[in-house]
Amino acid sequence: QKEVEQNSGPLSVPEGAIASLNCTYSDRGSQSFFWYRQYSGKSPELIMFIYSNGDKEDGRFTAQLNKASQYVSLLIRDSQPSDSATYLCAVRRTNAGKSTFGDGTTLTVKP
Amino acid sequence: GAVVSQHPSWVICKSGTSVKIECRSLDFQATTMFWYRQFPKQSLMLMATSNEGSKATYEQGVEKDKFLINHASLTLSTLTVTSAHPEDSSFYICSARADRVRGQPQHFGDGTRLSIL
Numbered sequence: 001q002k003e004v005e006q007n008s009g010p011l012s013v014p015e016g017a018i019a020s021l022n023c024t025y026s027d028r029g030s031q032s033f034f035w036y037r038q039y040s041g042k043s044p045e046l047i048m049f050i051y052s053n054g055d056k057e058d059g060r061f062t063a064q065l066n067k068a069s070q071y072v073s074l075l076i077r078d079s080q081p082s083d084s085a086t087y088l089c090a091v092r093r094t095n096a097g098k099s100t101f102g103d104g105t106t107l108t109v110k111p
Numbered sequence: 112g113a114v115v116s117q118h119p120s121w122v123i124c125k126s127g128t129s130v131k132i133e134c135r136s137l138d139f140q141a142t143t144m145f146w147y148r149q150f151p152k153q154s155l156m157l158m159a160t161s162n163e164g165s166k167a168t169y170e171q172g173v174e175k176d177k178f179l180i181n182h183a184s185l186t187l188s189t190l191t192v193t194s195a196h197p198e199d200s201s202f203y204i205c206s207a208r209a210d211r212v213r214g215q216p217q218h219f220g221d222g223t224r225l226s227i228l
Contacts (some may be wrong), residue, residue: 031214036214043220043221045219046218046219070154096143098160099217
């Protein structure tokens with residue numbers, strides 16, 4: 001079992017729909033959770049991070065964390081074709097430790 | 112804020128050449144830097160983690176003598192691919208993090224595409 005698991009996709013949604021990206025992790029001691037977006041041929045860019053159970057909203061993006069279920073998700077509202085990318089979930093146990101990345105979910109938003 | 116600059120963006124060189132890639136944090140002090148490699152359509156692969164002033168910690172299977180990492184200051188880390196061969200051709204990405212504030216995310220540079228002929 002991988003430490004951080006994501007459905008590889010591709011996940012396809014129509015423009016304007018809500019895209020839901022999911023991530024599960026195995027280390028119960030994980031404290032910090034991050035979502036990155038990576039366009040094809042580019043490096044990852046940070047979208048959001050979350051530390052506490054519940055929801056965190058930033059514009060069209062909402063991160064949801066449930067530590068009891070070891071589950072973190074990213075919702076993208078009003079999806080746009082420009083949101084088409086691979087979304088990486090990253091999890092970290094300690095402040096100074098390294099993050100473990102999932103393999104990513106590829107999202108395609110169709111016009 | 113949190114800008115990480117990586118140079119060069121592209122390198123094409125002959126087999127046997129050594130190549131140095133620079134990674135700079137422009138507006139924060141990067142206490143920890145990471146170097147990744149990514150092959151087309153594959154996942155990020157962590158190569159090593161470095162802390163300012165300390166020797167880098169390499170992941171299993173990564174050759175220390177092949178991939179030399181120097182984290183000389185809080186704003187600069189370099190990766191040198193020594194005696195590069197075609198199989199070293201890949202997308203190399205650095206990432207930096209300021210650990211003096213709890214739970215900070217890591218920020219990525221734009222990456223260096225290395226092609227060895």
